[in-house]
Amino acid sequence: MAGEGLNLIVGDEELLVERAVAEIVAEARAADPEVEVIDLVPGGLEPGRLAELTSPSLFGGGKVLVLRSAQDLGKDLTAEVLAYAKQPADDVVLVVVHHGGAKGKALVDGLTKLKARKIARPKITKMADRVAFVREEIRRSGGKVSQDAARSLIDAVGNDLRELAAACSQLVADTGGKVDDAAVARYYRGRAEVSGFTVADKAIEGQLADALEQLRWALATGVAPVLIVSALAQGVRGLAKVGGAPRGARGAALAKELGMPPWKIERVQRQLRGWSGNGVARALSVVAEADAQVKGGAADPAYALEKAVGEIVAARALR
Numbered sequence: 001m002a003g004e005g006l007n008l009i010v011g012d013e014e015l016l017v018e019r020a021v022a023e024i025v026a027e028a029r030a031a032d033p034e035v036e037v038i039d040l041v042p043g044g045l046e047p048g049r050l051a052e053l054t055s056p057s058l059f060g061g062g063k064v065l066v067l068r069s070a071q072d073l074g075k076d077l078t079a080e081v082l083a084y085a086k087q088p089a090d091d092v093v094l095v096v097v098h099h100g101g102a103k104g105k106a107l108v109d110g111l112t113k114l115k116a117r118k119i120a121r122p123k124i125t126k127m128a129d130r131v132a133f134v135r136e137e138i139r140r141s142g143g144k145v146s147q148d149a150a151r152s153l154i155d156a157v158g159n160d161l162r163e164l165a166a167a168c169s170q171l172v173a174d175t176g177g178k179v180d181d182a183a184v185a186r187y188y189r190g191r192a193e194v195s196g197f198t199v200a201d202k203a204i205e206g207q208l209a210d211a212l213e214q215l216r217w218a219l220a221t222g223v224a225p226v227l228i229v230s231a232l233a234q235g236v237r238g239l240a241k242v243g244g245a246p247r248g249a250r251g252a253a254l255a256k257e258l259g260m261p262p263w264k265i266e267r268v269q270r271q272l273r274g275w276s277g278n279g280v281a282r283a284l285s286v287v288a289e290a291d292a293q294v295k296g297g298a299a300d301p302a303y304a305l306e307k308a309v310g311e312i313v314a315a316r317a318l319r
Contacts, residue, residue: 004117005088007095010108011121015161020119021066021095028064028093035062042072050080054089062091070096071104082110124161127263130154133161137168143177148267152184152198185214196223196231203312204235204271204283211309225301229294232308233287239280242268279318286311 004027009020028035038053045067053065067073073081081096088094098108100122112118124130134150145153157167167187168179175183185198199218202211218228241258242265255262290308294301 005090005093006085006111006114006116007093007119008108008111008116009095009097009119009121010100011123012099013121013123013161015165016121016124017097020121021097024093024095025064025066028062032062035064037064037066040065040067041069042074042077045073045077047076047080050077050084054084054092054094056089056091062093064093064095066095066097068097070098070107071101073104073107078104078107078110081107082114085111085114085116124159127151127154127261130159130164131263134164134168137165138172138177138179141169141172141177143168143172143175143179145179146181147263148201149179149181149184151263152181153179155197156184182210182214185217196228197235199228199309200231200235201271203232203309204239204316206274206313206316208310208313211313212306215305215309219302219305225294225305228305229287229290229308232305232312233291236280236283236287236312238264238268239272239275240284243272243275243277243280274316276319279315282315282318283312286315 004024007024009017011017025035025037040049040053050065053063067081070081081094085094096107096111096116098104124133131147131150131154134153135145135147138145138150153167153171154164157163171179171183171187174187181198181201196218199211199214202214215228219225238260241260245254245258254265258265260268286308290304293304
């Protein structure tokens with residue numbers, strides 16, 4: 001039977017584990033479309049059941065046995081699985097799914113020693129890995145996305161991979177494949193965080209029309225003006241912090257010095273290329289004034305924000 005007879009999937013990132021199982025099943029079905037797929041869990045796996053399922057069938061045909069939550073197998077069942085793995089059947093593909101960690105580690109170690117194909121699917125915890133996931137999802141769907149737009153999508157949707165995968169697929173379908181900050185904001189503009197920071201990024205990058213468009217979308221969908229002015233202030237202060245960093249400092253040392261993650265420093269460094277020291281100083285003054293106006297000093301907070309966006313874009317041209 002095509003494919004690896006012994007497979008060990010270790011990790012608790014549910015979507016990626018499911019995909020790994022699906023890929024193994026697809027390999028088996030490519031060789032035998034009639035292959036039988038049987039899901040097993042420790043609670044329903046009585047002693048001797050594995051031997052029964054892996055014994056030759058009178059009617060022939062291959063099987064894929066997916067043993068889920070294998071960390072919960074007791075000592076006896078673990079020994080049974082490892083005994084089978086020493087002499088696996090030719091027409092059976094065994095897929096053992098283990099959440100990782102110390103519980104049930106003897107099974108992982110035993111299958112590893114028996115040369116099972118090991119597939120690691122641990123929980124994604126780093127922003128860089130989530131960004132890579134989003135970019136790969138969009139590429140698989142036939143689209144392209146920048147790192148910055150991928151981060152904006154994560155900010156808008158959250159860290160759940162299933163939700164991110166669904167959002168990626170939807171964005172590619174609705175945009176024709178070109179997924180940028182504007183597209184993310186357009187489809188997820190009800191999320192305050194992405195709306196405010198998208199306005200800030202567009203203003204800092206000198207894109208006045210886009211910044212005003214994002215601002216109007218945000219206000220129209222109920223984003224509080226105070227959240228938007230906060231995003232503008234954070235964006236401009238980021239320029240000041242990175243622009244004033246010690247010369248020669250970079251990497252982890254710079255991140256520690258500024259209290260900012262490396263990816264954000266890289267983004268601000270790109271934005272700084274169009275700015276002078278005088279321009280940043282002027283923008284700091286603009287956001288301070290806008291903050292005061294939005295928090296009670298202006299009769300029309302929307303107008304105060306539009307004015308601030310225009311003045312930040314103008315400050316970028318100062319030399």
